[in-house]
Amino acid sequence: MPVAANTTDYLNRVDSQYIFEATKMAMDKIDIAKAKTIAKNKGLTPGKVKGTDGVQFTKGKNPRVEPCSWEEFEDSLKKRKLAIYESGGWMKIMKA
Numbered sequence: 001m002p003v004a005a006n007t008t009d010y011l012n013r014v015d016s017q018y019i020f021e022a023t024k025m026a027m028d029k030i031d032i033a034k035a036k037t038i039a040k041n042k043g044l045t046p047g048k049v050k051g052t053d054g055v056q057f058t059k060g061k062n063p064r065v066e067p068c069s070w071e072e073f074e075d076s077l078k079k080r081k082l083a084i085y086e087s088g089g090w091m092k093i094m095k096a
Helices: 007-024 032-042 070-079
Strands: 028-030 045-049 055-058 065-067 082-087 090-095
Touching: 028 032, 032 070, 032 082, 032 090, 045 070, 055 065, 055 070, 055 090, 070 082
Parallel strands: none
Antiparallel strands: 028 082, 045 055, 045 065, 082 090
16 A cells, blocks of 8 residues: 555555455355354354344344243244355344
8 A cells, every 4th residue: 555645645555455345345145044053163152132122143242132942043034034144254144
């Protein structure tokens, strides 16, 4: 990267690079078995957001998220027509 004239020029170039890199990443839909493997490797468990029908992965440190079984998690995903997507080891729950 060429030397920037000032801090703002440098930050704009860095931001542009991150935006460029982010647009190259695609999220692929994965099945629950792959999600379990990724979650296990990252120390994550399935969880339900208290007071809502929301689900997310958790490390158990957030008091608003209570761990649930994988069966409950999968049922909630199906009921809400959600799926798990992955890119580079990162998982996201989105509309199927």
